[in-house]
Amino acid sequence: MRQIPLALLAPPTHRFDNFLPGANAEALAYLRGLSPGDPPVLLWGPTGSGKTHLLQALAEHWQAGGQRVAWYDADTPLPWELPAHESLLLLDDCQRFDAGQQHAAFALFVASAGQGYNIVATADVPAVDLDLREDLRTRLGWGPSFALEPLGEAEMRAVLRREADRRGLLLGDEVLGYLLTRFERNLKGLMTLLDRLDRFALASKRALTLPLLKAMLADEKIDSDPNL
Known part of the structure; x- marks a missing residue:
């Protein structure tokens, strides 16, 4: 019979300073310099390329600066409400959104437009190839888009x-x-x-x-x- 170990070590914190960029240095630099009200950003690439790490690092960076962050993914129950104040809105793994979540994500884009919010999203392919409703795909592809590559x-x-x-x-x-x-x-x-x-x-x-x-x-x- 084996002993069951206690979980004494906290899980690693995903930060910018412990992200090994490899070929993704441009995306890292852009996110570090992101300012309130900048256009939406899409990070896309295969599993293991660091998309979620960068999203969590960005959230940690903004929260450390006293700014609000809201996270939405396929496991976030509806309804998705826009925070009452200017915030960073993070949409993770957009390719997994069902019809209701796609409607909610598009509504976030519409409601936040011109209000000082930032949206950063991730997906496994570029916006043009996402199997999503057209108006959401258009919004996701409107701003800067970075293709992330797995580490060597x-x-x-x-x-x-x-x-x-x-x-x-x-x-x-x-x-x-x-x-x-x-x-x-x-x-x-x-x-x-x-x-x-x-x-x-x-x-x-x-x-x-x-x-x-x-x-x-x-x-x-x-x-x-x-x-x-």
């Missing part, structure tokens, strides 16, 4: 090592290499896997090694890519 292998290694260090884990080259060659190079998925591995190591009272990783995968009945 060297940058992904750096992020995983940094997170392991934050947790007090010794992430050896053997384990790191296995993660990057046997699993999809999706940073979000790999960070989740590292979190589970940390918990498994604590519960098992064993060091983080390749045999431990394989034992966890067998215990969870999770397989790596069979083609690798």
Whole structure:
């Protein structure tokens, strides 16, 4: 019987200063310089390219400056109401919005126009390719649009090592290499896997090694890519 570890370590805070930009430096610089009343911004790219990290970092940055932030995604229940004062409105994963949420998102655009609000949205493809109502697609594509790219292998290694260090884990080259060659190079998925591995190591009272990783995968009945 394994012990159940206590969640003693807070989850990482997504900030601008711990975002590794890679090829996304232009988007990072633009968001850092965003001013009240600027045109809407769309960040688009595949899962793991850092869209949600940047949205959360932007929220943290604005809130630290005493400004209001409102977050809307496919899990935010309707109705979506416009905050009473000038705010940063964040629309995450717009491609997941159902018909009611699309109507609500368009209403936010209309109600906030010219009132000093900012809208920053994310999606998996550019606005022109989104399967959304036309008026919402037009609004999402009206302002600056940035295509985000996933990190390269060297940058992904750096992020995983940094997170392991934050947790007090010794992430050896053997384990790191296995993660990057046997699993999809999706940073979000790999960070989740590292979190589970940390918990498994604590519960098992064993060091983080390749045999431990394989034992966890067998215990969870999770397989790596069979083609690798």
